[in-house]
Amino acid sequence: MPIRSAQDLVLVRQAVRTWSAELKFSLVEQTKMVTAASELARNTLDYGRGGHVTLEMLQEGLRKGLRLSFEDKGPGIPDIDLALRDGYTSGGGMGLGLGGARRLVNEFDIVSKVGEGTRVTVTRWK
Amino acid sequence: MERIPILRMGRVLLVTIQVDMHDQLAVTLQDDLTAKIVETGAGGVLIDISSLEVVDSFIGRILGNIATMSRVLDAQTVVVGMQPAVAITLVELGMSLPGIRTALNVEKGMTLLQASMDADEVVLEVADASLED
Ligand SMILES: Nc1ncnc2c1ncn2[C@@H]1O[C@H](COP(=O)(O)OP(=O)(O)O)[C@@H](O)[C@H]1O
Ligand SMILES: [Mg+2]
Numbered sequence: 001m002p003i004r005s006a007q008d009l010v011l012v013r014q015a016v017r018t019w020s021a022e023l024k025f026s027l028v029e030q031t032k033m034v035t036a037a038s039e040l041a042r043n044t045l046d047y048g049r050g051g052h053v054t055l056e057m058l059q060e061g062l063r064k065g066l067r068l069s070f071e072d073k074g075p076g077i078p079d080i081d082l083a084l085r086d087g088y089t090s091g092g093g094m095g096l097g098l099g100g101a102r103r104l105v106n107e108f109d110i111v112s113k114v115g116e117g118t119r120v121t122v123t124r125w126k
Numbered sequence: 127m128e129r130i131p132i133l134r135m136g137r138v139l140l141v142t143i144q145v146d147m148h149d150q151l152a153v154t155l156q157d158d159l160t161a162k163i164v165e166t167g168a169g170g171v172l173i174d175i176s177s178l179e180v181v182d183s184f185i186g187r188i189l190g191n192i193a194t195m196s197r198v199l200d201a202q203t204v205v206v207g208m209q210p211a212v213a214i215t216l217v218e219l220g221m222s223l224p225g226i227r228t229a230l231n232v233e234k235g236m237t238l239l240q241a242s243m244d245a246d247e248v249v250l251e252v253a254d255a256s257l258e259d
């Protein structure tokens with residue numbers, strides 16, 4: 001799904017909600033996943049100059065999960081540890097998006113290269 | 127442009143957020159509320175978020191801004207009806223919504239606002255009385 005406008009953020013939240021419900025995530029699990037998606041999608045838009053997200057349903061034995069991968073070809077993150085720190089923002093945000101999203105999911109992975117772009121992948125298992 | 131309606135009930139402005147707000151809608155609400163507090167001299171703002179299924183750090187910041195601005199304009203803000211799943215998520219996100227008073231529902235929020243507006247008036251009256259002395 002494209003992330004190019006504030007309206008796309010609404011569509012991403014809706015899609016993640018639908019997929020989480022389909023996987024029979026509890027209401028709290030759904031809310032956590034949608035909130036994490038909202039934070040990461042906004043970063044893709046605001047800092048990554050837009051990009052896209054890929055949604056993927058996972059099945060590992062009896063375990064089911066939802067994986068979201070946010071990708072942009074923006075400026076990249078020079079210092080990932082700093083970016084993950086609560087309260088750090090290079091814009092006018094609260095600085096809770098990356099750190100908060102990491103707490104709201106089971107698996108969190110971030111790959112970023114200055115001048116090339118950023119990919120943040122999050123997974124939540126049922 | 128799409129807008130969230132602001133109702134006036136006596137000295138209180140009542141806002142019910144019923145949609146997944148896109149960013150501009152939230153920013154517009156913040157501006158509209160500020161203008162409305164000034165225009166009506168409202169003493170309280172009640173924001174009902176019981177239909178809101180997601181509050182991320184952006185919306186949290188807007189709610190905080192509204193509370194701060196209304197305080198500057200001598201009005202109190204109470205946010206009511208936050209869904210338990212939203213509250214749990216906000217804590218984990220790291221947003222404690224500092225400075226925002228919350229209540230379970232509109233009725234309780236109204237009671238809270240009324241009480242604090244009455245308290246403000248008592249302080250004013252005391253101030254007036256001491257001026258007269
Ligand atoms: N996709 C991205 N591309 C470039 N920089 C990013 C990206 N995502 C996050 N960042 C950087 O990490 C910082 C922290 O992000 P976040 O925790 O979401 O806080 P906020 O969005 O409030 O600034 C941002 O201010 C920005 O500098
Ligand atoms: Mg962010």
